[in-house]
Amino acid sequence: GAVVSQHPSWVICKSGTSVKIECRSLDFQATTMFWYRQFPKQSLMLMATSNEGSKATYEQGVEKDKFLINHASLTLSTLTVTSAHPEDSSFYICSARAREATYNEQFFGPGTRLTVL
Amino acid sequence: AQKITQTQPGMFVQEKEAVTLDCTYDTSDQSYGLFWYKQPSSGEMIFLIYQGSYDEQNATEGRYSLNFQKARKSANLVISASQLGDSAMYFCAMREGSGGTSYGKLTFGQGTILTVHP
Numbered sequence: 001g002a003v004v005s006q007h008p009s010w011v012i013c014k015s016g017t018s019v020k021i022e023c024r025s026l027d028f029q030a031t032t033m034f035w036y037r038q039f040p041k042q043s044l045m046l047m048a049t050s051n052e053g054s055k056a057t058y059e060q061g062v063e064k065d066k067f068l069i070n071h072a073s074l075t076l077s078t079l080t081v082t083s084a085h086p087e088d089s090s091f092y093i094c095s096a097r098a099r100e101a102t103y104n105e106q107f108f109g110p111g112t113r114l115t116v117l
Numbered sequence: 118a119q120k121i122t123q124t125q126p127g128m129f130v131q132e133k134e135a136v137t138l139d140c141t142y143d144t145s146d147q148s149y150g151l152f153w154y155k156q157p158s159s160g161e162m163i164f165l166i167y168q169g170s171y172d173e174q175n176a177t178e179g180r181y182s183l184n185f186q187k188a189r190k191s192a193n194l195v196i197s198a199s200q201l202g203d204s205a206m207y208f209c210a211m212r213e214g215s216g217g218t219s220y221g222k223l224t225f226g227q228g229t230i231l232t233v234h235p
Binding site: 032034038041042043044045046049091093095097106108110111113 | 154159160161162164206208221222223224225226227228230
């Protein structure tokens with residue numbers, strides 16, 4: 001099956017610093033990648049959709065200047081949390097949609113747990 | 118308004134029994150897809166089952182079946198013969214539409230924590 005990796009799996013950083021999270025599709029080309037955020041015991045909330053070679057589409061209420069998304073290739077998308085604050089602490093999950101997608105269109109990464117001190 | 122509603126924050130079931138997790142949805146699209154995912158404590162999202170809006174038969178995947186009632190806009194997950202390893206958070210999700218650059222994005226329900234007792 002299709003594999004999506006995320007790096008790092010967890011990160012602790014100081015308030016005010018920036019953190020970059022990578023999402024890679026390992027064995028397929030992903031035309032579209034999605035970034036979700038999940039607070040403890042809550043649902044996944046879509047933050048943005050990124051298509052290779054174009055600007056990301058952000059969901060309402062998500063600050064595009066704070067959460068920078070880059071989808072530079074068909075196998076890599078990055079999410080950079082700029083000037084992170086404790087309220088940004090969360091579980092960030094990416095998913096990737098293959099170029100030739102069937103009904104099971106998204107393959108999820110294992111997630112990145114961000115803790116901002 | 119909530120597009121996906123899971124009204125059961127938590128469910129308990131005895132090992133080897135069957136359990137139904139409820140999910141209702143709201144959409145004006147004719148073409149949509151409904152998914153169920155399992156999220157254990159590790160956080161990974163495990164795909165369980167899919168139902169397309171035009172599928173006439175209820176989807177089944179091993180011990181998982183989806184009770185799709187289109188007129189009632191419900192897509193309940195039935196897990197038969199529960200196992201201890203089934204204890205996890207379960208999410209219902211919907212994909213709307215049939216194209217566009219954001220095609221494929223999912224809207225998730227609130228989730229149901231399932232606990233299987235020995």
